[in-house]
Amino acid sequence: MEVIQHNILEENQGERIDKVVSQLNKDWSRSQVQQWIKEGHIKVNEEAVKPNFKCPLNAVITVSIPEPEELDVEPEDLNLDIAYEDGDVIVVNKPKGMVVHPAPGHYSGTMVNGLMHHCKDLSGINGVLRPGIVHRIDKDTSGLLMVAKNDMAHEHLVNQLVDKSVTRKYTAIVHGLIPHEYGTIDAPIGRDPKDRQSMAVVDNGKQAVTHFKVLDRYKDFTLVECELETGRTHQIRVHMKYIGFPLAGDPKYGPRKTLSIEGQALHAGVLGFVHPRTEEYMEFHAELPEEFTKLVKHLENNR
Numbered sequence: 001m002e003v004i005q006h007n008i009l010e011e012n013q014g015e016r017i018d019k020v021v022s023q024l025n026k027d028w029s030r031s032q033v034q035q036w037i038k039e040g041h042i043k044v045n046e047e048a049v050k051p052n053f054k055c056p057l058n059a060v061i062t063v064s065i066p067e068p069e070e071l072d073v074e075p076e077d078l079n080l081d082i083a084y085e086d087g088d089v090i091v092v093n094k095p096k097g098m099v100v101h102p103a104p105g106h107y108s109g110t111m112v113n114g115l116m117h118h119c120k121d122l123s124g125i126n127g128v129l130r131p132g133i134v135h136r137i138d139k140d141t142s143g144l145l146m147v148a149k150n151d152m153a154h155e156h157l158v159n160q161l162v163d164k165s166v167t168r169k170y171t172a173i174v175h176g177l178i179p180h181e182y183g184t185i186d187a188p189i190g191r192d193p194k195d196r197q198s199m200a201v202v203d204n205g206k207q208a209v210t211h212f213k214v215l216d217r218y219k220d221f222t223l224v225e226c227e228l229e230t231g232r233t234h235q236i237r238v239h240m241k242y243i244g245f246p247l248a249g250d251p252k253y254g255p256r257k258t259l260s261i262e263g264q265a266l267h268a269g270v271l272g273f274v275h276p277r278t279e280e281y282m283e284f285h286a287e288l289p290e291e292f293t294k295l296v297k298h299l300e301n302n303r
Contacts, residue, residue, distance in 0.1 A: 002065045008055045017044060018051040021063060029155040032124075041066055073102055073131070078114030083284050088153040088277050089146060090115070090132070093286045096142040096263060101133050115147060122147065123154035134158055135231055140249075140263025143170070144271035144286050156276030161231060167272030168228040170236055171215070171288060173265035173295065174245040175255060178214050178222045185210045185239040189232040198252055199234045201242045208232040210239045218299040221248060221259075237264060248295075259295065267292055 004024070012020045021042055022030040034051045036042050041064045044053065055061070081093040094100065094111055101112040115122060115132060122132030132147040134157045146166075148154035160166045190205030192198040209229035216223040222245065226236045237253045240246055246254040250264040259265065272283035288296070 004063045006061045008059045012055055013057045014054050017049055017053040017055055020055055029151045031155055073112055073116050075117035076113040077117050080114040088149050091284050092145050094145055096140055099139045100136045121149045123151045137268050141266045142289050143268025144284055153276040160273055164229050169270035170226045171267045171269050172224050172226055173248040174222050174240050176245045177217055178245055182213045189238055199238050208235050218303050221299055
């Protein structure tokens with residue numbers, strides 16, 4: 001394990017430790033440094049600190065660079081639907097039913113398993129089980145995801161998510177008839193105190209903003225487009241339930257009596273971001289999957 005020490009100079013006095021350390025080596029992204037701090041690999045005067053720790057003058061930073069972990073994710077040929085790929089970024093159109101990354105109970109058949117087969121160069125910021133993963137969508141949500149091939153791209157894309165500059169539009173079918181054409185839901189989301197496996201609108205939650213517009217209305221359902229301003233876990237599913245229009249087919253947040261589909265009717269159809277190297281805005285569109293299209297036609301025929 002390589003160990004590097006650095007004295008806090010006057011020019012860095014009062015700055016955050018994660019910012020100071022990330023400036024020591026151009027190959028260290030700030031996200032990577034923050035992970036090292038959380039894992040105890042970076043200390044100030046031999047004491048563990050948090051990423052927002054303000055550096056005092058003449059203190060000694062010790063960086064113990066961990067040995068890179070071998071990826072223990074098995075590559076699998078899953079015939080991924082690649083919407084775009086270059087040396088920095090991959091855009092994947094994930095099918096419904098596929099888990100994004102390995103987790104307890106899902107160590108194979110995930111999008112990451114497929115990515116490991118498709119290419120070997122993925123960013124390591126999120127560790128061995130989530131290489132390249134910048135953001136996620138739920139198992140039963142289909143649609144577009146951006147994946148980083150290196151740490152520079154990862155950091156750049158994550159910063160865009162933090163700045164709320166990434167375009168993410170979803171098509172959804174919800175229960176009930178929404179009376180107005182447009183709306184914005186601004187309600188904080190956190191763990192449901194009554195069910196720790198679920199999310200809910202709670203007072204001490206993180207800010208969450210969803211914009212929606214009505215695309216069509218049927219007998220008992222509404223077709224909507226939801227645009228994310230933030231990206232909280234289950235955000236669209238929780239927000240639409242919160243205003244009284246839960247997603248059709250949603251086993252966690254929807255009613256028991258719903259459309260006969262497996263999982264929520266939700267598709268991430270539009271994804272736009274600034275390319276981390278060329279600085280050009282790119283936008284991708286994924287057509288509704290066949291099951292979703294058939295569902296819409298069924299509702300159209302039974303207005």
